[in-house]
Amino acid sequence: MLKRYDLLNAVEAQGVRLTAQRRALIETIQEAKSHLDAASLLELARKRDPKIDRATVYRTLELLKRLGMIDELDLMHLNGEKHYYEVKTQKDHLHLACFNCGEIEEFTSPTFERLKREIADKNEFDIKVMRLEVGGLCKRCAARKPVLQ
Amino acid sequence: MLKRYDLLNAVEAQGVRLTAQRRALIETIQEAKSHLDAASLLELARKRDPKIDRATVYRTLELLKRLGMIDELDLMHLNGEKHYYEVKTQKDHLHLACFNCGEIEEFTSPTFERLKREIADKNEFDIKVMRLEVGGLCKRCAARKPVLQ
DNA sequence: ATCTAGTTGCGACTCATTCGCAATAGACAT
DNA sequence: ATGTCTATTGCGAATGAGTCGCAACTAGAT
Ligand SMILES: [Mn+2]
Ligand SMILES: [Mn+2]
Ligand SMILES: [Zn+2]
Ligand SMILES: [Zn+2]
Numbered sequence: 001m002l003k004r005y006d007l008l009n010a011v012e013a014q015g016v017r018l019t020a021q022r023r024a025l026i027e028t029i030q031e032a033k034s035h036l037d038a039a040s041l042l043e044l045a046r047k048r049d050p051k052i053d054r055a056t057v058y059r060t061l062e063l064l065k066r067l068g069m070i071d072e073l074d075l076m077h078l079n080g081e082k083h084y085y086e087v088k089t090q091k092d093h094l095h096l097a098c099f100n101c102g103e104i105e106e107f108t109s110p111t112f113e114r115l116k117r118e119i120a121d122k123n124e125f126d127i128k129v130m131r132l133e134v135g136g137l138c139k140r141c142a143a144r145k146p147v148l149q
Numbered sequence: 150m151l152k153r154y155d156l157l158n159a160v161e162a163q164g165v166r167l168t169a170q171r172r173a174l175i176e177t178i179q180e181a182k183s184h185l186d187a188a189s190l191l192e193l194a195r196k197r198d199p200k201i202d203r204a205t206v207y208r209t210l211e212l213l214k215r216l217g218m219i220d221e222l223d224l225m226h227l228n229g230e231k232h233y234y235e236v237k238t239q240k241d242h243l244h245l246a247c248f249n250c251g252e253i254e255e256f257t258s259p260t261f262e263r264l265k266r267e268i269a270d271k272n273e274f275d276i277k278v279m280r281l282e283v284g285g286l287c288k289r290c291a292a293r294k295p296v297l298q
Numbered sequence: 299a300t301c302t303a304g305t306t307g308c309g310a311c312t313c314a315t316t317c318g319c320a321a322t323a324g325a326c327a328t
Numbered sequence: 329a330t331g332t333c334t335a336t337t338g339c340g341a342a343t344g345a346g347t348c349g350c351a352a353c354t355a356g357a358t
């Protein structure tokens with residue numbers, strides 16, 4: 001399991017106003033077992049504070065993105081055009097999405113870290129976000145499928 | 150300049166029906182100087198064949214994606230939620246998007262290729278698409294900005 | 299020249315995300 | 329504790345990207 005940043009403390013440290021809604025949303029993302037889209041996040045957060053609006057969800061996601069505390073993912077848009085969110089981990093990690101079964105695998109990799117350093121160094125690019133998403137067939141689904149077609 | 154696949158020939162070789170609209174769209178993407186979103190693609194393609202509809206653009210993009218001939222990009226959604234498209238290149242390449250000036254840099258990298266092989270090998274994942282997008286500040290903009298804030 | 303399955307245009311639709319504005323509530327000062 | 333001020337919120341309406349159903353059309357096979 002990858003180590004996640006502690007959102008609530010980090011947000012507090014930024015001197016951002018801590019409302020009940022933000023608290024509920026932040027706790028929800030922090031404890032989420034999977035990548036959440038805005039609608040699922042809203043649904044879950046309402047269990048903590050039923051009085052949260054969709055607009056607040058988007059505004060809070062925007063805030064957390066701006067502060068560099070969460071990452072936004074496409075996950076290959078396997079399921080509509082929505083985006084997914086997760087707490088940033090200490091090391092960046094990458095995502096493999098299976099076109100067939102929808103499974104998402106995630107992991108870190110020294111080569112990925114090295115690539116990150118190279119980009120920053122060679123291009124003198126000040127990296128704020130880095131997103132590597134791979135689509136294809138997971139081990140199981142690749143085995144199940146004929147190689148052709 | 151990265152070497153692009155020849156879409157028209159590749160599509161023909163697939164035994165896909167070649168309509169006037171598809172031809173116009175394919176030629177447009179092929180010759181595009183930049184990453185095109187669906188609306189820009191439509192606008193440009195209409196110069197070749199004025200009678201193309203938005204729905205056909207999306208259906209054709211879907212087709213080309215399925216055939217693995219184009220890539221779909223977010224480019225960090227710097228400008229709304231739309232997606233961008235480009236002809237697949239012989240080697241995959243990655244994209245750096247500057248949050249400040251919007252510039253997009255692209256390049257290939259041996260480390261990126263190596264990472265790709267590692268993912269395929271270690272995870273036994275059959276890679277169809279691989280998308281690495283980086284957001285941050287380009288060289289010029291990073292220099293212009295104070296390090297804090 | 300005919301046939302037909304695949305493709306298209308159209309208009310209506312869905313779904314994710316954003317916006318404007320009046321009401322509310324953190325945080326800080328009193 | 330109370331008041332003040334401003335950032336934040338809920339609401340409902342709006343936007344914008346992408347999709348769909350269906351009748352009309354056409355590429356390409358025979
Ligand atoms: Mn996207
Ligand atoms: Mn590119
Ligand atoms: Zn799978
Ligand atoms: Zn820049």
